Structure formats: structure tokens, C-alpha cells
Amino acid sequence: MGRMLNGRYRLVESLGAGGMGEVWRAVDERLARTVAVKLVRPDNVDSDEAVARFQREARLTGQLSGHANVVILHDFGEHEGSVYAVMELVRGRTLSAILRDTGPQPIPRAADWAGQVSSGLAAAHAAGIVHRDIKPANLMVLDDGTVKILDFGIAGFHQAVTQSRRLTQTGAIIGTPLYMSPEQARCENVGAAGDLYSLGTILYQMLTGRAPFRHDEPLGVLRMHLMEHPRPPRELRPDLPADLDSLVLSLLAKAPTDRPGNARTVRERLLPFAARPGRAPAPSDAPGPPEPNAAGPDSANPAQATTRTATSPTVAEPHRDLERRLREIEDLAEEGHFAAAAQRTRSCLPELERAYGPEHPETLRARRKLAYLTGKSGDPERAVVLYRELVTELDRVYGRRHPETLAARYYLASNAGRAQDHTTAARVHAELLPDLAAAHGPDAHRVLTTRLYLAFEVGETGEHGRAVALLDALVPDLVRVLGPDHGTTLRARHYHAAYTGYAGAPADAARLYHQLLAEHTRIHGAGHSEAARTRARLRHWQDRARCP
Incomplete structure (x- = not known):
């Protein structure tokens, strides 16, 4: 049945382990929902001050529940000498995994993701909460492009534990050296400016493919944070706008007072470079039929994605009124007014084409948003038409394995299924599978779920025996993975x-x-x-x- 915490949370599957303990997929038996539980090992809970610090930070973190860019904390407690935090279970990929697999990101995507992190940090800092361990492994990119910050409160608890053991007096460092601020390397108190420095190191890596400081030894990295200035990212990536280069360097200033004043300012400075004033497409795991919510699978050729973005027509100063209208469309969509959002997106398309050009990522992304909203508003037949036209265009501009193309192909299949055109849905899923497997490997979650959608659509065409054969092969792989x-x-x-x-x-x-x-x-x-x-x-x- 799995270990139970306080008669309520049943641990089902270990999702990973670290220095502080383990993260589990669990079931909240009281509310019948799946959650994530961070369980701190008993040997890390060796002082009343550490537990009190954990509880204080958990209560503070709870104030951030509902912010789009912060993982929601549902509950916390103690059980048999351990402390635990119960959080929403989010599905996606950590930024560390994305950067490892794809390297440098397109400028609009990097700016969008960093802007979302800035938004979450702005809310946290306004509530008096400092993260202290902002790093790619603590940033989760969800299916729809939302970036969520993980582990608020955990770094502070970690600090309390190590202080209780007096480890800081022997040179122990709290944090991750590649992304650590100079003041953190000196074992000083870390404030909001320390989180901004860490964000600067991540933005630097997203744009250049490398951290600002690298060394064979962790202490060597810490010394570079303290003593050396980073190479300007524009030297490594000449297409980087000067203002964005300046922002990165200001975030990496040695003195906290020389960095931007707050996270909200950082977000505002990133907006002009972002993919759109909202969420960017992201690597994702697709959801189950019949209603998808994923932005689509990731690219197998990230270099192509970067090159296409860099060579597309650009506009130095986006039309402010158009930017405002696009933000209003995002708000409408998030509130569930899909038909109205689709209508407004349709009216914006001619202006987007004039401002950016018909092949610019902004224009093409708006076309995908229009198709998506059309399907969500109850017209999957029309959405199929829009997606079919868009896939042809994206294939020509980006190639068939670009994230935008893969996303559009997925939504073409899902809307065809909703429109009861199961033959088309099955065909598109079947064509999508080898590209996904080539990009991510046969055991990737998105590959396995697409195999499931294929079996479902084949079954709905009336080929029940073929569907059974597909599922005969799939179920053992799902159990194994x-x-x-x-x-x-x-x-x-x-x-x-x-x-x-x-x-x-x-x-x-x-x-x-x-x-x-x-x-x-x-x-x-x-x-x-x-x-x-x-x-x-x-x-x-x-x-x-x-x-x-």
C-alpha cells in the first residue's frame, strides 16, 4: 500500500533524492488527489531550531499559493522524526535537463522564461521570502510553457540545519556553486539581490550555453564569483541585443547594490525581448485524450531553432498598443473566454504580419494560439483546418522536428479526434511518433503517451484488434518506465x-x-x-x- 504519513499521504513512487531527502509522488487520501511530497531525512532534522525554521518558511511559502510561477505548497508536517512538505505535482522538465539536452535557447524563449522566474521572485520578495538556491534544477518548465520555481523554503531550512551543526564555521557552503552569489560564497546573509544574481547566471547560460564561471573545482568557481568579471555574453553570441547583454551583466554585478533594484524591474526589462507577452512554447509531456493542454514536444534540432529565430525579421520596439492587446488576449484565455480570445487573436494577425512579417516566430505563434483557442472554444473542425495550414508553414520555415511544428502536429491530431475524424487523428499521431522517438528516445513520457493516443484513435476508427495489438506492446513499456x-x-x-x-x-x-x-x-x-x-x-x- 505504500508508506503513510500521518494517516493522510500515501507515498507511491520516489521521484528523486538529494542531500536533504527524497521527493515522492503521493496520494492525498483525504482529498483523493496526487501530490508531491518532499520528505527530509531524519538525520537532517537534528535540532528544534531547524524544525522551527522549516515550519516558518513553509508558512511563508504558503502565502505564494496561486502565483502562476511558484509551485503551490499544500501542507507540511512531521512524521516519525522526519519533516515533510506537500506540494502540487507538476509535470514538465527541469531547466537543467532542457539546457543539458538543447544548449543555448532562442533569445525570445530565454527572455520569456527568465521573465517568468522574475515574476515569481517578485511575489516572493514582496512577501519577505528569499529562495537562496535559484538554479536550473529548481525551475520546472511545464507543458504549456509556464515556468515554476521549486523548493521555496527548503534552502532556508537547509541553512538552519547546517548552522545547527556549525558546519558553516568549517567552510561548508549552502547553495550550488555555479549559480551562487558572491555574498553567498562568503557565507553572508542572502537577500533578494542574491536571488537576482543567481537568475543572472541562469539567463547567461540560457543565452550562451555555458555558465558565466567554470572551473574544475567548486572552490575555483566560488573564487571566480568573488574575484572575476564574466565575459560579456554578447562576445559569445553576437546576435544578442546590447540592452539584453547589459541586463545580464548588471544582474551579475559583484555588489548587491549594483544589481537591478528588484525582480519586477528585471521582468519589465526582459519583456521587449520575450517571445510574446505571455508564455512561450516549451518541451512537454502531452496529456491524455480527449482534451490536451500541452504546448508540444521539444525540438530534436535546437541549433536550427536558434538560427531561425536569429535570422527572422525583427522589430526593435514592438508596437505598444499591439503588445497591450496581446496581453489582454492572454488574460481572456486564462479566464476561460476562449471564443473572445480567438476573435481578438484573429483581428491581431494582420497587424502582427505587418509589424514582424509572416514568418516571424511572433506571427506564427499567434497563428498557433488562434488554432488552439478555436479548438478550445468548441470548434475542433475549424481548428483542424487552421492547424493543417499552420503545420505546412511551420514545416517549411522551421522543419518537422522544431518544437512549434511538433506542437502543431500534436494539436492537429487531438482536434481531429475531438471532431470525430479519428482516421486523421490516428494518421497524424502515427507520423508524429518516429520524430518524437528520434528526438527524445523511445522511453520518453511524451513518446509513450503519444503511443497511447494512437491506440485510442485507432480503436475509435473501429480497428479494435489493431488497437489491442498496439496496447499489448505499450502496457509493458508503461509499467517498466x-x-x-x-x-x-x-x-x-x-x-x-x-x-x-x-x-x-x-x-x-x-x-x-x-x-x-x-x-x-x-x-x-x-x-x-x-x-x-x-x-x-x-x-x-x-x-x-x-x-x-
Whole structure:
């Protein structure tokens, strides 16, 4: 059943471990929701001051719940000598993984992501909260391009633990050397300006592909933070605008007082360079049918993405009224007014083409937004037409494996399925799979879920036997990679059982649903809605098996 914390949080799957403890995927049994639990090892909880610090910072972090760029903290507590924090479970990729796989980012994307981090830091600093460990591994890029800051409060707790052990007196350093401010390297108190310095190191790396200071030894990196000035990023990337180069260098100023005054100022200075005044497309894991919310898979050729952006027509000063209208469209979409947002996007397109050019990333992204909003507003047939036209254009401008192209192809398939054109949906998913596998490997989550969508759409065309064959191959891979309790694995087993029945084997379908019911009961409990639905499906196929 998995370890229980205080009779409420059942630990299901370890998601990773670090110096302080482990992060688990867990189930909140009281609210029947999946959460992330950061569980601090008991040996790190060796003083009342450390626990009190953890609780204080957790309460402060709770004030940030609801901010788009901060992971929500749901709860915290103590259990059998450990302390834990319960957070929203977010799916995406850490920025460290993205930078490792793709290197330098297109300027608009780097500015957009850094701007979102600035927005989260601005809210935290206004509440009196300093992160102290801003680094790519603590930034999660979600499916829709949102960047969320992880681990608020944990670095402060870590500091309290090490201070309680008097480690700082023997030269122990709290933080990550590549992204550490000079004052942090000197073991001084870190304020908001320290977070901004760390953001500057990350922005430098996103733009140039390398951290501002590198050395074979951590102490060598710390000495460079203290004593050396970074090479201007524009020397490494000549297409970098002078104002953006200046902003990066100001963030990396040695003295905190020489850095920008606050995170809000940084965000405002980044806006003119951002992909759009909202969220940029991002590497993602696609959601399950029928309603997608992912921005699309990542590029297999990041160099191509950077080159295309750099050589596209640009406008030094975007039209302010147009920028304002695009922000209003984002607000409408976030509030769920999809039809109105689609209409306004449609009216902006001619001006975008005049301001930027028809092949500029801003214009092409707006066309994808229009197609997406059209589908969300209840017109998937029209969305299919828009996506089909857009895919042809994106393939010509960027290539078939660019993130924008992959995203548009995915949404073309998902909207075709919603429009009941399952043949087109299955064909597009089948064509998408080899490009995703080439970019990310056969075991990547986005590849596995696309295989699931393909099986679903094939089944909906009436080819039930072919769907069963696809799922026969997929389910063992899902169990191996994601685990037997993962939602995607369970959904695949449901489709497998259903299409087995529709393929003419109701007794086998009943057997598969019987096994699935046992799993749902074990995971959720006999009274859970998933168990009830599975029980109803089991009875359906049992009845069909008795009455051929």
C-alpha cells in the first residue's frame, strides 16, 4: 500500500533524492488527489531550531499559493522524526535537463522564461521570502510553457540545519556553486539581490550555453564569483541585443547594490525581448485524450531553432498598443473566454504580419494560439483546418522536428479526434511518433503517451484488434518506465480491456477489468470513483460474456 504519513499521504513512487531527502509522488487520501511530497531525512532534522525554521518558511511559502510561477505548497508536517512538505505535482522538465539536452535557447524563449522566474521572485520578495538556491534544477518548465520555481523554503531550512551543526564555521557552503552569489560564497546573509544574481547566471547560460564561471573545482568557481568579471555574453553570441547583454551583466554585478533594484524591474526589462507577452512554447509531456493542454514536444534540432529565430525579421520596439492587446488576449484565455480570445487573436494577425512579417516566430505563434483557442472554444473542425495550414508553414520555415511544428502536429491530431475524424487523428499521431522517438528516445513520457493516443484513435476508427495489438506492446513499456500505479498506465489498461471486448472477446475484457479493479481498489480504495467506474465496466463485460 505504500508508506503513510500521518494517516493522510500515501507515498507511491520516489521521484528523486538529494542531500536533504527524497521527493515522492503521493496520494492525498483525504482529498483523493496526487501530490508531491518532499520528505527530509531524519538525520537532517537534528535540532528544534531547524524544525522551527522549516515550519516558518513553509508558512511563508504558503502565502505564494496561486502565483502562476511558484509551485503551490499544500501542507507540511512531521512524521516519525522526519519533516515533510506537500506540494502540487507538476509535470514538465527541469531547466537543467532542457539546457543539458538543447544548449543555448532562442533569445525570445530565454527572455520569456527568465521573465517568468522574475515574476515569481517578485511575489516572493514582496512577501519577505528569499529562495537562496535559484538554479536550473529548481525551475520546472511545464507543458504549456509556464515556468515554476521549486523548493521555496527548503534552502532556508537547509541553512538552519547546517548552522545547527556549525558546519558553516568549517567552510561548508549552502547553495550550488555555479549559480551562487558572491555574498553567498562568503557565507553572508542572502537577500533578494542574491536571488537576482543567481537568475543572472541562469539567463547567461540560457543565452550562451555555458555558465558565466567554470572551473574544475567548486572552490575555483566560488573564487571566480568573488574575484572575476564574466565575459560579456554578447562576445559569445553576437546576435544578442546590447540592452539584453547589459541586463545580464548588471544582474551579475559583484555588489548587491549594483544589481537591478528588484525582480519586477528585471521582468519589465526582459519583456521587449520575450517571445510574446505571455508564455512561450516549451518541451512537454502531452496529456491524455480527449482534451490536451500541452504546448508540444521539444525540438530534436535546437541549433536550427536558434538560427531561425536569429535570422527572422525583427522589430526593435514592438508596437505598444499591439503588445497591450496581446496581453489582454492572454488574460481572456486564462479566464476561460476562449471564443473572445480567438476573435481578438484573429483581428491581431494582420497587424502582427505587418509589424514582424509572416514568418516571424511572433506571427506564427499567434497563428498557433488562434488554432488552439478555436479548438478550445468548441470548434475542433475549424481548428483542424487552421492547424493543417499552420503545420505546412511551420514545416517549411522551421522543419518537422522544431518544437512549434511538433506542437502543431500534436494539436492537429487531438482536434481531429475531438471532431470525430479519428482516421486523421490516428494518421497524424502515427507520423508524429518516429520524430518524437528520434528526438527524445523511445522511453520518453511524451513518446509513450503519444503511443497511447494512437491506440485510442485507432480503436475509435473501429480497428479494435489493431488497437489491442498496439496496447499489448505499450502496457509493458508503461509499467517498466512509469510504474504500474501511474495514471497513464492505468488508462492504457482501461483502453486495453475495452478494445479487447469490442474486438469480440468479452470474457477476456471482463478478466482484464477484474485485474484493473483490484489495482484501483489497492491504490484508491474500494469506494473511490475510479474503482466504482471500473466495477461498472466489469459488470458490463461480464453480462456481455454471459449473453453472447
